[in-house]
Amino acid sequence: GQQVMQIPQYQHVQEGEDFTTYCNSSTTLSNIQWYKQRPGGHPVFLIQLVKSGEVKKQKRLTFQFGEAKKNSSLHITATQTTDVGTYFCAGPHYNTDKLIFGTGTRLQVFP
Amino acid sequence: DAGVIQSPRHEVTEMGQEVTLRCKPISGHDYLFWYRQTMMRGLELLIYFNNNVPIDDSGMPEDRFSAKMPNASFSTLKIQPSEPRDSAVYFCASSFKGVSTDTQYFGPGTRLTVL
Numbered sequence: 001g002q003q004v005m006q007i008p009q010y011q012h013v014q015e016g017e018d019f020t021t022y023c024n025s026s027t028t029l030s031n032i033q034w035y036k037q038r039p040g041g042h043p044v045f046l047i048q049l050v051k052s053g054e055v056k057k058q059k060r061l062t063f064q065f066g067e068a069k070k071n072s073s074l075h076i077t078a079t080q081t082t083d084v085g086t087y088f089c090a091g092p093h094y095n096t097d098k099l100i101f102g103t104g105t106r107l108q109v110f111p
Numbered sequence: 112d113a114g115v116i117q118s119p120r121h122e123v124t125e126m127g128q129e130v131t132l133r134c135k136p137i138s139g140h141d142y143l144f145w146y147r148q149t150m151m152r153g154l155e156l157l158i159y160f161n162n163n164v165p166i167d168d169s170g171m172p173e174d175r176f177s178a179k180m181p182n183a184s185f186s187t188l189k190i191q192p193s194e195p196r197d198s199a200v201y202f203c204a205s206s207f208k209g210v211s212t213d214t215q216y217f218g219p220g221t222r223l224t225v226l
Binding site: 030031033041043044045048088090092093096097098099100102103104 | 154155156159167169170202210211212214216217
């Protein structure tokens, strides 16, 4: 079946360092969404990308959708302790339209 | 707006007992989703409703799980009988107009522990 994988699974960084998580789908996606889940919290929508090669920025966060629309990345510049959490990408199932969530990348930031 | 509301926030029960989880979606949202999150399986969609009608329940693990949405402002997920492997965090989410093209707003979740 369709899979959405993310790497790395875990990332520990020193505050101020950059962080990148990569999302790879086994099928082409019409769009991709990114969510953040704080420890003990619930997923919160960050952004949606639709166009091939699209790049969007939110302050220190940069999101990119691959040219083939099968991969995406989230880059955080100069991490802060408030960035701690698990970042999920999610894309539509290829024939049911359900949202398939990636495996997630858990980010820990040390002060 | 109050956001998606779920109750209870925590539930501890013994194997074999019936468990009912409740959700109130954001007013005006046409779609309601039930997800389960575990370390092993991640975030899985169990079932979703459109305008109170169940559309896709292919993610429901087995007959012990059932979900209803009697009106636009209320949904339940029931497990009967519960088993230890059902222990997980169950999230309810809602969206305005779409399944995978619209933002999904998640509730705080119900952490279920089955002993």
